[in-house]
Amino acid sequence: MKHAVPRKVVVPAFQLTRECEFDKAGAVERRFCDNPSESSCNAYHYRPSSSDQASAWNLFAFTLDSKWRPWDLATVYLLEQVQEVKRPEMATYHALADDLGAYRHWLDAQQRQDLLFHFPQNMQERVTYRYYGHLKNQVFLGVLAASTAAHRMQTVIDFYKFLAKAEYFIPEHPAWKARQVSLAFKTKYGAQVVENVATTDLRIQAPKASDAFRETILDGGELRPLTSAEQGWLLDALLAIGNTEMYLLHWFMLATGARIQTACTLRVGFFLGHPHAFGCRLVGGQKVVKLKCGPGTRIDTKGGKNGILQIPLALFEAMQTYAYSDRAKTRRRGAKGGDHQNQYLFLTNRGQPYYLGKDDAQVFDPEHKSSYLCDGGTVRKFVSDRLLPAIRERHDPQFHFKIHDLRATFGMNCVDLMMPCVQKGEITLSTVLGTVQELMWHSSLQTTERYLNYRSRIQMIYAAVDGYGQQVQAWIAGANSLGGSDE
Template identity: 30%
Template sequence: MRLKPSVGQLVVPLLPSTALKPLYTVVKLYNVQLFERCAALSATDWVHAEDSANLRYPIHRLDSTRELLSCHPVILNPDGSIWREGSLYILDQALADDTCDPATLIAQAGHLADFMNTLLEENRDFLDFTGYRFELPTYIYKEKYNLPIKKQQISASTANVKIRTVVRFYTDLIDHRGFSPQKQPWKVKRIKIIYEDVYGYERSKYVSYTDLTYPIAHQENTGEYINDGGKLIPLIKSEQLVLLTSLMQIGNPEMILVFTIALVTGMRIQTILTLRVGSIKSGDSTSFDLIPIRAGRGTLVDTKRNKPIVVLMPSWLHHKLTVYLNSDRYKQRAILAPAKPENEQYVFVSRTGKPYYIAKNDIGYFSSDEKGSYIRLFIKSKLKPLMGQKGVDVNFSFHDLRATFGMNLIHERLELLRRGRINEIELIDYVRKRMSHSTSKTTQGYLQYERNNDLAFQADTEYQQFLIDLLATKD
C-alpha cells in the first residue's frame, strides 16, 4: 500500500523539539489518495516506481468507502522514514470510520509520537515486554506523567487520553497484527457505573479500564460554573451590554454577526463559522419567529462530534444575515473564495476569501485545518481591551457565550415557571432541546447555576428586541 499525497502538499511537523537527538514527529498530508499494489489483471491504474522512471506497477483502490483522506497524519521515525506500525494504526482508524475527524487522528498520532519519544529517552524498544513491570513500555509511559500530575503541570484526564491511545494501539497489534508480548502490557479492571440516558432515566453498565490510567477525583459542581463542554461562566446583563456596545464601536460586521448568533442561538463556534449561504433564509426584520437550521451529520455545517442537530434562529437574524450576504463587502470576499455552488459557500470568510473555520469536509479542499483562531485573537487583542476601558474587566472565551444564551433562556422561562404556566420539567426540556443537550443533566446545571448565583440575566425576547434596535444603528 502506498500513500500518495497531492502535489504541493503542506507538511507540518507537530512535535518540534529543542533536543539534540532527532525525535519521532508527525506530519500532515493533504488529499491523500488510497490504493494498493495488485495483480496486473485486476489493476485499475499503474504508477511509476519512485526509484525508476521506467518501472511501473499495477494498483487498485482499497476496499474502503474512502478513496481520499482530506487531511491525514503520518508518524515519522527520527531518521525521517515512516514509522510503519504507528502510521498503519492511524490509517486503520481513518478507514474504519469515514466520519472520523482529522483533528482526532492528528491528536492520536501526536500521542503515539510522544510515547515513542519517551521510550527513546529510556532506550526501550516498543515491542520489548521483558523485565520487571516498571520496565515495560506501557508502564514507562504511565510513570512519565506521575510527577507532572502531582505538580499540576498536566491534568490526570489529559494524561489518561494519551495513555488510552497507547492502549488502543497495542490492542490493535495484539488482535490484528500477531503481536504477542512476553508479559501483560497492563491489568484490566471492571466496575459498574451509573449514568443518565438521553431521556433522563438512570441506567447502569459495566465498564473496563486498565491500571495504566490515573484516578480522577470528580469534584461536585457547587454552582460556580456551568459544565457544558467545559467550565463555562455566562456573562451577566451588564457585561453583555458592554460586550455588544464594544462590538458596535469596533465596527467589524462579521464579528458583530458571529457574536450575535452565539448570543441568540447558543451555537458553538464550529457551527457558526461553517454556516453556508443555503442555511440562511430571507426572514422578517421584526419577527421573533424561529426558523430551523440543520447542522451536523448529513449537512455541510459542523457540530460537536458531528452530532445531527436542529438549531433555531429568529427570523430577524436570518434577515440581518441575508442583508449581509447581499452586501458588496461580502461579495468582494466571496469572489476570492474557491469556487463552490452558491448555497455551499461559507457565510463567514476573511478578506482573502478563506473561511474563518474549515469544515471537516473541506480540510483537503483548502489544504488547511483552520479552526477559528481569528475569533480568539479578536477577543484577546480588540474586544477585551475595549471592554476593560469601559470598566468591565472580565475574562471570557467565545464558548462562554453559549452559556450566556442558555442562562438568558432560563431567565425568561423562570418567569413562566413562577406564574405556574410551566413546570420545572417542562422548563428543563425546553432549554435542553434549544441547546441540543444530549442529557438533561447538562441542562440542570444551568438551573443550578441560576439558583446559586444571584445575578441578573436578560429575558430572551426583551434581549432580542434590544439587539434588533442596536443592530439597526449599523444598517
C-alpha cells in the first residue's frame, strides 16, 4: 500500500544557529565526511544565533515538498511568523505549514519549474488564480471542506505578500485584485459597528449551513447538552472502564463547565492541603471550593481569560484523595520535573500531560524528544475508542457526544436548577441570566441567552416535527384513498 507523502514534519526541538570560529564561546563542532570509508572528515563550528529563546522552539514545523524535502521559502516564512509573536502557540504554525505543504504538492504535480512565480498578463494563467480554481473544484467534488479551502487560500495569499515584501520576487502582473468590504457586527455590549476590511477576489466563501432543527447551542461551536439520563450513562461507563484520570476529568468538566485545556492544566498543589476559598454554589446551595484560573495561575483558559471555577466539595475531596494516591504520585515522579507543587494533577501513565500549559510550552527544552503536540488528543481518543463504544453497547447504539458538550451540559444543568425558583417567583429570569453568564465566563449575554431559550426552542422543534409528520400521514392517507382509478 502506497503511503501518502506528508505535507509537513514536526521537529521536537529546533534552534537557529550560525557558523562561527572554533574559539568562540559556545562553539560546537560538527564533522561530516564525503566518503564514510575515508579516515579524514571535514568539520565546522556553530553556535546559537541568540542567547535568549527568541530563536529556539519546541515542536517547530517544516513544510515538505512531494519528495519529502524541506521547502526553503516556506521555512523562511514560518520563521518570520513565529518570531513576530512573543508567546507563539505552535498549533497555529503547524496548520500554516500544512497549508503550504498542500500548495507545494500541488505545484509539484503541475511539473513546471517556473510556476511558483508565474504571473502573466492572462489573469487565469497566474499561479494564484490556478490554485484558486483547483481549490474551488475540490470543494465542488466534495474532496475538501469549504472552510479548509478558504484557510489554504488565505495562507497562500499571506505567503505571497511576505515574499513580495521581502523582495523574493516582483510579480509581473498582480497576484490578485484587492478590494475593501464593509462588515457590520454587534459588539459584546450590543452596539452596532461597521468596519472596513481588505479582501481579495481569491477569497473562498465558507458559509455555514443553518439547521432550524438542530439540538445544539452555539457557544464556541455547536454543543449538544446531554440529557439527565445520558449524563448517568456517561459516568456509569467511566466507572466501568476504571480509568481514574478520565473519570475525574469528565466529572470535573461536567460539574464546573471547564474547557478541556482548563481541566487538563490543573496543578496538583491546589489539592495538597493549601488554604482555599469556600462558599456556597450560586445554584443548588452546595458548598464549593473556589479556584482561580487564567494568566498567572498556570491553569489555561480560552483566550487567556481570568475566571473562577466553583468545584463542588464532594468532587474536590475526590480529586484531593487522588492527588495523595500512590497512583498519582508515581505518575508525577515519572514526569518532567518530578513531583512538585506546579506539576499537572492529571498525567498519563508515562508522566506526560494531557494538555501542555501555555507557560510550559514557551520554555525551550533542547532535550525534548516527542513531536506530538499535547492538546487534549489523548482524551479525545479515549472518548472515541473506549467511552463511546461502551455507552453505545450498554445503552443507545446511536449515542454521540464530544468532550466540549460537557460544558453545554453544565450550563443547561444550571438553568434547569434555577427555573423552578423563577416559576415560584423567588428569582427573575435576569438573575438566572446573570448567574449563568458568571458561571460560564461568557463575555456576551447573547451567548448566555441561548441557554435560557434552549428548552423552549427544542419543544417548538418537536412540536413542529410532530405536526408536520401528522400532516404528511394525512396526505399519504388521502393519496391511498384515491385507489387505482384509471381516470
